[in-house]
Amino acid sequence: MTRQEIPYKIYLTESEMPQYWYNLRADMKNKPAPLLNPGTHQPMTAEELSGVFCEELVQQELDNDTREYPIPQEILDFYKMYRPSPLVRAYCLEKKLKTPAKIYYKFEGNNTSGSHKLNSAIAQAYYAKKQGLKGVTTETGAGQWGTALSMACAYFELDCKVYMVKVSYEQKPFRREVMRVYGASVTPSPSMTTQVGRKILEEHPGTTGSLGCAISEAVETAVGNPGYRYVLGSVLNQVLLHQSVIGMETKIAMDKYDIHPDIIIGCAGGGSNLGGLIAPFMGEKLRGEADYRFIAVEPASCPSLTRGVFAYDFADTGMVCPLAKMYTLGSDFIPAPNHAGGLRYHGMSPILSQLYDDGMMEAVSVPQTRVFEAAETFARVEGILPAPESSHAICAAIDEAVRCRETGEEKTILFGLTGTGYFDLVAYEKFHDGKMDDYVPTDEELASFRARLPRI
């Protein structure tokens, strides 16, 4: 088709919108390994999990078989507020790069949370409401997930308690303020509101907190308050299920205009965006119906797929959560403090880890100054100021497009633009002021974290 026939931005009509989430696990020959009880090292049962998570979400978490989950009408109604997200042809970027490649991106940033996180937040809030709960607890680092969950809870009139890593709470007051607009209570972590928080503050009075600690506080608060459950924004199988809406929309739009992506690229922290974007395409590949190259892009400073090991590890530094088999750097790994670009998680979605181990997808890592260079190039020609996380995918997409320029191949490249960088301008400032460096952990450092992995 010609440019005239394919719109610049493809928006599905309401009748074209996906009506179900696609459960990638149903088509995986090697299923993701089960979560293990941190005490007994036995697979977590539904009963054990339902003390922490909502019942229907536990069922989704454990279900390796059901291929399609109809999306509840209440969630479809909410999706209408900000979905479909546009699938955009990056004509201006192609021109700038002088590449024969065709570049498309699926843009998830056009909602107040600023990212794709809202897709799962609204689902998790819905099931909490349906179960008659009073509220949910969670942790947030930079604040994207906390914002998304606050919006979802406001919509369903659920209470929302967010533990925000103290350093972010203090340095990102605007994120905190958005959550307050949506009625969430935001507590800097570690705090005096939990046992684990008090213990950490006693041992490390000056600590600025960590995601691991915030998770532990959120879990403790959920378990200790009747009518509350804990929710998580990435890594889990249920989250990838909800995020499949990204890939479903993308696939419907591409099929409609007969576009076949050769390469599909996404940034990967916990894996929720990448897992969602690739889901239906990976399904075709698993079923032998089509072939695609999938590329996970991670920061060189936190390289779980490219330099981690595939092993059981704790999901949190507090080691209270179930063990997950995943590519990991070790649960006490923390990226260098100068690392500005999100994607700081030590592990990776068990589903994506299994697919990577099975050779179904590739992974690359990129240093952060290159990421910000790509971000700025993209912003200037395509208009959108991208989140640092998303810019990892931009960077890899540009690399592939430049390769096409060199070989003359007219490949079609699709990448996920997960969000906007409006709350990441401190990082952009560092980049402009030349205060950003590209520290990469040494092999020795990684080995020392690896040595502390649980022996299972």
Place this chain on the structure above:
Amino acid sequence: MTRQEIPYKIYLTESEMPQYWYNLRADMKNKPAPLLNPGTHQPMTAEELSGVFCEELVQQELDNDTREYPIPQEILDFYKMYRPSPLVRAYCLEKKLKTPAKIYYKFEGNNTSGSHKLNSAIAQAYYAKKQGLKGVTTETGAGQWGTALSMACAYFELDCKVYMVKVSYEQKPFRREVMRVYGASVTPSPSMTTQVGRKILEEHPGTTGSLGCAISEAVETAVGNPGYRYVLGSVLNQVLLHQSVIGMETKIAMDKYDIHPDIIIGCAGGGSNLGGLIAPFMGEKLRGEADYRFIAVEPASCPSLTRGVFAYDFADTGMVCPLAKMYTLGSDFIPAPNHAGGLRYHGMSPILSQLYDDGMMEAVSVPQTRVFEAAETFARVEGILPAPESSHAICAAIDEAVRCRETGEEKTILFGLTGTGYFDLVAYEKFHDGKMDDYVPTDEELASFRARLPRI
């Protein structure tokens, strides 16, 4: 039609998009009064204006007759990046208010500049490029306009010099940083880079600047640098012409689904958004083809339409710009320092001023705590965090919808949601912390500013 037939959000297809701007002046019986030379008090000639503005923009500024301006292809191409903007039915807000009214809003915030300002920025940058200029200068207060212009200049590879009111430069480093991403040079005003800046700094060493001073610095820099012109983001006739794209899209979408708005509401600072939104509807009213109620909403702390006078006044506090006949509070009026919500301009678009004086539209003013209450209500049910400016329109739309609940009338209300509030969270914080008050200028204060109006 039923809800099933009208989409929740209406996006025009590419073939439905407006191909021309509509020049409202062509249908006005009483044309807006001409700009006057501040020295001679004679109407500004095209030659005089072209020292400051691009030639084609001067022509647009002075043209009261041409009804339709075809939008140049280069601008249509840029519009494709972020237009069409969605026309949204506010089902959730209606439900929350228990109103029989149907509420629609046209949302202009889904672009990195965060507002409708980009519609005119790209047009002004295009004509500057076409004229072979090196760059443009402008002023910015809160930073919305400066951001929009930076994006437009990056796209056309034009230099962009922004004078940013010093207090905003210091308090809004993120806005400044976005402009840097797009390659603009941002100078805090007053600065040592201009004569007028040096003079002001000498007289008031500790000043934090004002929009009027920044305008004067930007104009001086444009006039003193070969290959540069000055551009402005509101008030001018040319800006309303470009912004008519908002109303054109809205009208096409509403006509497609046979929706007739009874009331059309927009916030009004300089008037660019309101003038753009109402343009084609007002055209119908002026030609006697249809009737609508138009409501301009302004802050009670800066009430140019509701408490100002219709008179010739300076556009800037430095009194170097042409005189415009408009509703004004006096060019040295500055709203109370606690005023958080934008819309701080002392005057109003000459086009809108004339229409208001002719009884073609209404105006109301609202106190700022009510504006933020409306903003929060809207954010929680409709998802989008609105800009304080836009929230003035939300506030008035809610008032009309509540009136419908009381009378049982099923009116159709349309309002302009001009932008997002991601860079206005300091104001939201003040609101949440109870530190916002509703200072309104007294009659005596307004009279004292009025007494200093130029006598023409």
